Amino acid sequence: MKAVLFANTDWYLYNFRRALARALQRAGYDVLLISPPGPYGEKLRGLGLRWEPLPMQRRSLNPLRELALLWHLVRLLRRERPALVHGFTIKCAVYGSLAARLAGIPARVNAVAGMGYVFTSSQLKARLLRPVVRGLLRLALGGRDARLILQNADDVELFRQAGLVDPAHVRLIRGSGVNCAQFAAISPQAPANGRPRMLLASRLLWDKGVAEYVDAIRQLRQQGRRFKALLAGTPDPGNPAAVPEATIRGWVDEGLLTWLGHVDDMAGLLGAVDIVVLPSYREGLPRTLVEAAACGLPLITTDVPGCREVVTDGIDGLLVPMGNSDALARAMARLQDDPAFARRLGDAARRKARAQFDERIVVERTMAVYTELCTTSQASVESSV
Structure with a gap:
């Protein structure tokens, strides 16, 4: 089984998710890590993990550049054919999920650690982007083959009230884990x-x-x-x-x-x-x-x-x-x-x-979400045959 982990920095993957990636490897997964380029990519490779850089700019609002990134992700996922895609942070959740849908990837997992700049800032730019991001989140997070991982009970309630995702598809896992x-x-x-x-x-x-x-x-x-x-x-x-x-x-x-x-x-x-x-x-x-x-x-x-x-x-x-x-x-x-x-x-x-908050607890609960979702996706495929 193959899993793609998608984050907005290689630093995040190395510092927060390398334990998850290595646990997945030990469990028999073929793991691909993707992020914008940076110095931690080689550190990930030094641990025996696959990592690929993306042409992604975190602050970009250029429609052509963003469409190019989305198409790059679609082609990458069609090439890799993973069983699931796991996106971290709001932008990666949106782009990773949209690309997975377009590429025909059955299972989507998204982890949103806090609401991010768009939802926490009072700046005009953030306020203008908020309704757009809400709409994209509803599109990206929806569907029976998707799960949303949130890190605190307040965010669970916020997403429920906003109607951004079916509450039955939300999983509460506190943090990314610490050794x-x-x-x-x-x-x-x-x-x-x-x-x-x-x-x-x-x-x-x-x-x-x-x-x-x-x-x-x-x-x-x-x-x-x-x-x-x-x-x-x-x-x-x-x-x-x-x-x-x-x-x-x-x-x-x-x-x-x-x-x-x-x-x-x-x-x-x-x-x-x-x-x-x-x-x-x-x-x-x-x-x-x-x-x-x-x-x-x-x-x-x-x-x-x-x-x-x-x-x-x-x-x-x-x-x-x-x-x-x-x-x-x-x-x-x-x-x-x-x-x-x-x-x-x-x-x-x-x-x-x-x-x-120990990383063993977080990794076990995250992998349980993968198992649940992949089992559900497989059952959906078999029932449609």
Whole structure:
């Protein structure tokens, strides 16, 4: 049996889905990974996985270029004849599903991790695109041979209310999975000299709460608090909500924080910090929080879809209102002032990560969707003969 996994970056496939691809290989699948070109394609090939680059530009709105991409996908799928196509993120879900239908591929699986820029941004461009994307999603996600994987209960309800897909075809699988054993080896240390190291690690987008994090840091410094603030990640040039690099360098010059840029070794980074912060506006299920939880670190995040799947306020982390830098600053100060409370939160977070978010659980549940869908598709073919 052959499966095609389609994402909008090779980085995503390597960091979030390589465990799934390798598990599929072990189960006897012929797996093809496709994405726009990038440096992680060769890393995937180095793991013994098939990967092909696509002529895809994430921000493109050029109709001719988009039609060319769709036709490229149709020809690729007709050549490969997979049993199923699995698309990740909204654009890949739409294009992969449309191409699969045109190519006669029976089974379609789509994983939408959060609603993305079009649905979360208030910019005019996003608002204009919203009804178009809704229509395309209804077309792409429909049909008895399709399944939609969502990462949090809020998104399940949102899709139900919007009528974008038959609720019976939705499957809730929390996140892309984290190798908890890899991160469990990290033992959080007491902050040196009472100066905790606080970290925000994400794509540097405004809707990740970067501005709120910086404002909270500024407030705490004005209070005379001593701590180290870290920012990890890079601006995403493919996303209109990217934080300009000049703005980030301005914060560094102001002495507010240390910018680490892109970090490959997240386990090493998390082992060197004391508190992880993610004041995001909305998530599918944030991997950074799960990795930090697996390390036993205390978490501060926003009370929004996706984030509250990982954190229960006061039990395994702290929740603050979205867009509220004052509340964020108070939460950061609380964990600095009460290390014992912070440790209790971290211990509870580690237990939750192991029980709910380990990659073994995610891979098993995803493969169960494949089995269900391919069995259904085969039965449909046989009944029509």
